[in-house]
Structures are given as structure tokens and as C-alpha cells.
Amino acid sequence: MYLPSFQYLAPKDTGELAALLSDHGDNARILSGGTDLLVQLKNSGADLGYVIDISGLEKLSEISYDDTNGLVIGAAAKLDDIMALPVVKEKYFALYQAIETIGARQIRTMGSLGGNICNASPAADTPPALVAFNAEVSIASDAAERQMPLVDFIQGNRKTDLGKGEYLKSITLPVPAKNSGSAYHHFRVRGGMEIAMVAAALSIQLEADNGTVKDAVIALGVVGPAPIKAEDAAKILIGQKPNEELLQSVSQACADISQPIDDFRASAEYRKEILRVLIEEAFDEAYAQVAG
Amino acid sequence: MDQDSAYTREQVREFEIVGQSVPRVEGYDKVTGRAEYTDDIDLHGMTYAKVYCSPVAHGIIKKVDVSKAKEYPGVLDVIVGEEHPKKYSVNDLLPTETPLAVDKVRYFGEGLAAVVAISEQIAAEALALIDVEIEELPALVNAHDSEASADNLIHDFAKNNTNHTAEQHFGDVDDALAKSDVVVEETFYTSMVNGGFIETQSVVADYDPGKRKLTVYNCNQLAHTLQHTIARTIDMPLDDIRVIIPNVGGGFGGKTEATPSVLIASIMSRKIGRPVKLTYDRDESIYQNKGRHACHLSLKLGFNKDGTIQALDLSILLDGGAHSGWGFVVLWFIAALTHLPYKVRNIRYEGRRVYTNKPTPGAQRSFGGVQARTAVESCFDMAAVELGINPYELRMINAVETGYKCPSVVEVRHSEFKKCLESVATRSDFANKWGKLPRGKGIGFAAGHYSSGGAFLLYNSSRAHSTANIRVDTEAGATVFCGVTDIGQGSTTVMTQIACEVFGIPMRKVNFICQDTMLAPMDNGTMDSRATYGAGHAVKNAALDARSKIFDVAAAHLGVRAEQLQCKDELISSIYDDNRFINFWEAVRMYQEVQGTVFGTGDYTPPQPRGDYDGKIIGPSPAFGFTAQIAEVDVNLRTGQVKVLKYYEATDCGKAVNPASVEGQVEGGVVMGLGQALIEEIVVDRNGRVLNPNLHDYKIPTTMDVPEFDSEIVDAYDPTSAYGGKEVGEAPTGPVCAAIMNAVYDAVGVRLTEVPITPEKVFRAMRGQHSRGLELETTTIGFHNAKIRSV
Structure with a gap:
């Protein structure tokens, strides 16, 4: 070693x-x-x-927020610094929750958001939360700069879209719509220094007057080689007032498209069951943030 | 011997330093990083060794070609197994191990060759040049399969792969079971877990070619036993070997054996005439395991309607891993530990330990205790339901008391077990919660005990189990020489407190020299929770011996009879007349002027119970510590995840010499039990490959996993002990799995019979499904709905 x-x-x-x-x-x-x-x-x-x-590059460590551009996080920004920003907890709660679960304080002090993304571990905590906020990444090289959705950037287990000579520059999270809430729920067997066995993140927007879901993004973590954006499952919610039956069909739709592994830690079948629980719990939490 | 003022104070149990939570003697060094551990040692001319670990678990060695590795720049030497075929073991009864594999590989990660080089990195690089061919044999990774495998033998001499068998029968179990009103019966499985000490095993062997003597630095718990093992295995005279134990970063029983690395480093140092350091990586440490034996248990308990226990019938199968190790002791210990702490007269025990191609387990904290308590305390809970008696009451009805004599030669000379039971039941409001909490919330009771060192020595000789020598002079204060090892449990502090108590001098005036076979006299070492009780006696006796010489001088000077003197705050005075006093060190000086240095010596050997039956030497102890525990859990009804909300514990450790250390032992012991109960298990695939040889995949609890504790040291004083204290290091770990199992049953009505209680197991049990039989796993028995027979 x-x-x-x-x-x-x-x-x-x-x-x-x-x-x-x-x-x-x-x-x-x-x-x-x-x-x-x-x-x-x-x-x-x-x-x-x-x-x-790149840890010494101040430009890559900057974090900014404004009501036009949203939250822009430099790729080398430390997880702990991101978590410490009040706007993150206030407007991007799922990301806050995802960072909070990573490793321990020491890991979060050293680790960066860009690192968590580029490492492209299927068990990474922040990517599902970022996907739930429709995060975009900026990729730069000496020749050009390009943007793409994070969900497309992470292509598989330890695999990203970074090409030769390119580096991840920043991550942008759009300004959340009014009346929206978010949550990241994960399942793990130990309380600290642990990675998730299954994770789910979602953000929802409600109609102002009646609690009907106007928009929803659902992201599944650790149940496939990369975060899965569960678009069909999210569609079930749109235009609906949530109830137990509706949520069960949403979580079932998520379980149906998930591809968890089956190993000595847990069976695939069980991981799918857990995914359903996480989706339903995350929805309840996000909904409560808006509907009270 | 002890007829003096200290004795008078003992009658009223008032002490100056005993009973105080004085800070650890070595605490500052450990907290600031000043403390030196084995791997920190840097000797002149140091060299570094690495071991080539077998990539298969079972196979015939066809070739180990080290010629290229020998030529690699910076490599000093390479050895292979056949150069050193002498077998060893922790005792001479059944030596099965060799420093490096000879002819055959028996477990994944077993050493095949070792390289010594001028740097560790070069040694590691040279390993890649070793050419190995092994003809793989089917790996035996399940104890049942291993037993049934007549022609695939791990050791040629071990028929059916049997390592040891044990049988004991007291009373008439069949008759008692037939006459019992209620018989409960269940099978259990406890997993193989690792101690997870943060310091992996490390050794520095330093052979001096001029003097032809060897000094070995190793983080071991038993300096003198290790010295014997090295001497026998590498054929050196015992007194040419000096073992020094630096600070130890956790032992938990796993460091009571010689790892192959100790022998490899010793052999190589002798060969090249330079010091050799060999430190295991975490995976290598886990391949050497010495953790807890996985155990299949089948238990029947018989009770009368009034709750009195009538019979205990237990059969077990221990998964022994590749070697003998402490296995036979664990096997007999389960026999001895199963029936205590309850008054059962009809006892039958049948145990077998078989070899498998797995990392060899050993004598981990509460060895034999976790396995026994998991089964017995679960069955007590089942019986309580069937009898309609609260589990607390059922235990009170059967609890042992001071003076209880077992049908075996085991005798309980002191017990405040009932106080422990009462304490946790009261504090947790058990009677109002058990069976009455909402679904998903549960409360579980379990209890246990452990011995304070064996009555008999298992090896070596019939000499004293502990000896201490003390030198007192104005040049160095009081210096205690004692062979006991501080593995983090605090024995150095406790022994210093005992010496201070006798002398009446402050902590900083006492030096404690231990963990060095040249300086400290023979000691049985730190295992079986014997340090405070056994070595504590020896230190006290040595201090009394030295003090009597100092008091004699003071007595003549003051004109007071020596037995009427006391010493407090460094002043020796008459117990009747405060005005007659002399400074302690002045008296020491006066002694030195005439007779030289003050020396004292003392030893201790437990009473040797008489009796004759198989397994008699394992189990009897001069004292037993007791524990009662209650867990409150929350079971997630959707995921099956068990969260321990609160943990109540009560300990009878006699007089707590250092209450803060006791608290640390209790809570640390319970947390270790929680790890086994909920998350820990060494997982081996069907080929014997360890799937989680690192602390990322082998999960030990973090501080985030520790529940709220409510623990109490019950008022107790064991008059047979040096200052009333006895065992506390191991008992608390024993009942934890059962407490959690019982709490889960209370919460959701299913009885888990196998640890670790993973969320998926609970999830499946709640749905009435059996655990999936993972092919790669060796362990799955599943859960059972309780089988209860009412007669």
C-alpha cells in the first residue's frame, strides 16, 4: 500500500x-x-x-448564489464549505442532506464536490441530490468550455464524460421554483464513515393554492452504475394531489427501473424494497417543506 | 500478613486512592501522540519484512520460487516455509501452525514466503517477483460441511476435520427435562467477528549476533507466553530471548497469540544480524484473525412452573478456522460459562470444534461468553413468555448468590448478581415496558458473568500466576516490576493505585515497570480478565512486604509497634497518636543507610479446586464479575433496521478500583457486543476468500452508532480480592446479542436466532420469510419462530 x-x-x-x-x-x-x-x-x-x-486554485473553489444564475459551485469547493452556506440549507436542502451524510467531518473538510462527482462512484451521495436539482456541469479545457446536465456527465461506474485535456470547472444548480421542496434519503447500516446502500433524492414544486404537484424530479442513487433520473415515475406525480396509493405507484415505478446489485451486504430484492421506502419518505419530507 | 491499619480500613472499605477515578498513567502520552507503539520503533540498522500471502485458501504448494526476489536490489534475504517447518501453538497441546506454510496452504492469506529488505516498499516490490504454484483443493468454509468431509482433510491427522471434542454431564438431564413443566428449545448461530483493534499486529525482532541474544518488541498481551513460543519454535534458550511489549493499541484477546510475523521477524533477524520490522496491513491482520469463533448452538432449557430452572442441555459446533490456537479453551469455556449465572443442577454439554479453511479465531473478549449467553439468555426470554413470568423475575428466581457451588468444581465465592438484575430492571422501568410498548418499540433483558482469571495455569509450570517485585528508595521512589500487560484497559494505572494505597504515597511517586520479560517477573499475562484480580494481589503483597521493612524502621524510630502504624499522604504515624509521625521517605532513607535498597516481593495463585472430570481445568475462577443489561430498540417496520435507543447496564465488579476505567470497560464492551449484534461479520466466499478484509467493508461501530448509556457499578466488595475488585473487562460483551434479540422480539414478535441482525434479516423475518441462503456465505441459518413445548 x-x-x-x-x-x-x-x-x-x-x-x-x-x-x-x-x-x-x-x-x-x-x-x-x-x-x-x-x-x-x-x-x-x-x-x-x-x-x-487543483486544491490551491481559488477560482475553482468559489461558491456563489444569486437569484438569476442560481448556485454555482467551483469543482474544488470543499464539501464542508458548501454545507456551511445558509442558502444551501435553505434552497437546496437535499444537497445539504447528501453532503451531511458523507464520511465524517474530516472527510468533508478535505473532500470537494467536484471530486465526489468525478470519482463517479455508484454509491456517491451528492450526485443524486444534484440530479434532483437539474444540476448542470461546466467542463473546460484550454480550447473550449461546454455545459451539460450532470445526469449525462456521469456515465457509469467510475466513468464520466470528461475528455482528454478537460477538467470539471463548476456545477450550477438553477434557482428553485417558488413553492418547492427537496429531500435526500439514504439507507446505510452504520451511523458514520459509511456509504449508502440505497439512496433517493427528489425535488418537487407545488401549485401555490391547492397542494397539487406542479413539477417533480426524482433521482435514484446506488441502484445502478450511475444516478438514475426517474422521469416516468416523476410524471405520475404531476398534476396530482399526493396520497398513499399515488406514492406507492411512484415508488413502484422507481423500483421497476432500478438495477441494484445483489451481494453479501444485501439482496437486490431487498434494495428495491428499501428504495421504495426512501422515495416515499423523501417525498413526504419535501412535501411538508412546502405544504407545512 | 495483613494485620495492620490498612486492614482496618479495608473492614470499612475506605481508601485513599483505590476507588478514585485517577487519570490514566499513560493517558497524556496516548492523547498527545507521544506514546510509542511497536511500529514507531526505529532501531539502528533497521530492516523491513513483508509476507507473500496465499491467494487461495486450501491447496498443495507445488512451487515457491524466490530466486528473482532474492536478487532484487535492496533485498537482504527471502525465506520460505520449508526452511522452518517446526510447528507451534499457543500451548504445547496441539501445535498446528508453522511461521510460513509448509507443503500446504490452509487459509486465504497464509504466508508462503517472506522478504526482508532495506525498506518496506522494496520488500513489497520484491514480493511481486516470487513465483508461486498451488494446486487448489476444495475449500471447506462451513463447519458442518467440514465435519462431513471425510476425504478432504485440512490437517492429515485430524479425522473428519475434528480439532477437539468436549463432553460434560452433571446430574441427569434427560430425567430433569422429562419432569420439567416447560421446556424451551432453539438453535442459534453466532458469527465470526474480528477484534478490530486499531493497531494492527507489529513486531520488531532484534538479534544481537555478538551476544547471541534476541530482543522482540511486539504488541502482545502475554509477554511470557510469547517468549516461550518464540524459544520453542525457533530453538533458542528461553533466557536468550527478551520480549518487550510497547504500548498496545487494543488487544481484546486477539493479541494473546504469536502471529506468524513474530516468528518470521525473529528468524530473519537472527539470519541477517539486523533488526527486522514487520507490520501487518489491515487485510493481513484480518487473515490472521484470532477473533471470535463462529458457533452453532442447540439449547434446551427445562423449567418448573414456579420458574426454577431444572436442566440445561447444550450442544455446539465451533468453526475453528485453519488452526488450533485457543480453540480447545474456548470449547471448554462454553461448557463452564453456559450454566452460570443460574442455579442449574442438571447440565449436559457436547461440543465439537472443527477445522475450516478460514482465518483462525481465538480468544476474543468474552470468549465463550458471547456464544453461551446468546443462546441461554434468548431461551430465558422464550421461557419467560411461556411461563408467564417477567424475564427479570425469572432471572431473579434462578440467580446465583455468594457461596454458590456448581455441580462442577466451579464455585462463586462472591456475587452481587441480584443487585445488578434489580438495578437495570428498576432504572429502565422494565416491568411497565416489557410487552407493553407499541409495535416497533421493544425492550430486551439479558445477563451474564465472566471469570477473573482461571484457577489453573494452562501452560508453562505450576508456578505463581502473578509475581511482583518492588524496589523503594529515595533515588527513584517506589518502582513496581510486574509482568502484566496494559492493552488499553488500564492495568498500569490500577496497579499503581494499589501500590499507592499500600504505601500511602501519591501516584507520581510510583513507577510501574511491566511488559518486559527481562525486568518483570513471570506473569500469566493479560487475558481472561485476570489483571486486577491476579496481578493486583501480587502487587499488593509485594508492597506490603516492602512496607513492613519501612514500618519496622519507623517503628523503632517512633517507639510504636509496627502493626500500629499507618501511612497517609507520605506520613507514617501511629494509629493512636498523630503526634508520633515520620515522613515516609525519611524512613526509607534510614532503611537505606543501614540495609540498602528496600525490596519487596509478592505473588498470587488462585485456590486450586479439587475434583476430577474432563475439562475441569477450564472454568474455575477465584472470582466472577456479573452484568445485567437491558436494551431499548426501535425496529423500523418497513426496512427492518434496528436502532438501539438506550442501553442500561449494571456491573458487579466488586470494588471499582478506578470507576472511570470500569465505565470505559463496560461501555466499550457493550459497544463491541453491539457491533457483533448488528453489523459485524467476517464474510468468506465459497473459495475461502475473505470478502471484507478492511475496515470499510468490515464494519465496526462508530461513535454515531453508540446509544445513550445508563450504567451503574453496584455496591460490592469481594473480600477475596486485593482491594475488593474483580472482573469487568469481558462480562459486559457477553449478553449484548441476546439483549438485542430479546428487544427485537418484544418490538415485532419475531425471534432472530442469528447475528448479526441485519436489517434484511429482520425484514424477512417480519414477513415470515427465511433468510436467503447465500451461496457465497457460510453462515445462514435464518430465523425461527420460537419452538416451545409445553408439557
């Missing part, structure tokens, strides 16, 4: 970062908080050309 040998590079600005990636992108890993990367490097046993440290 030793770090392989590599050259450590610490660019001074994003321009230098882009140039380094352009030169070494094939043979480099980006270091942000290191909570996943260092463990992986120790386990890999394979030598690596370069490790490019």
Missing part, C-alpha cells in the same frame, strides 16, 4: 491547469481533496506520470 511514483504539479491558475492537462492529460490524475484519489493510487500499484493538484 504505497503511493506509486509520479510527478506532482500544482498549477497557479486555470490557464496553467488547462495547459498541463493538454500536455499530460492521458497520463495524469487531478487531485482535489484526495479523499478518494490517494486511496485509489495506493491500491492501484501502477505508476502514474502526473498528479495535478
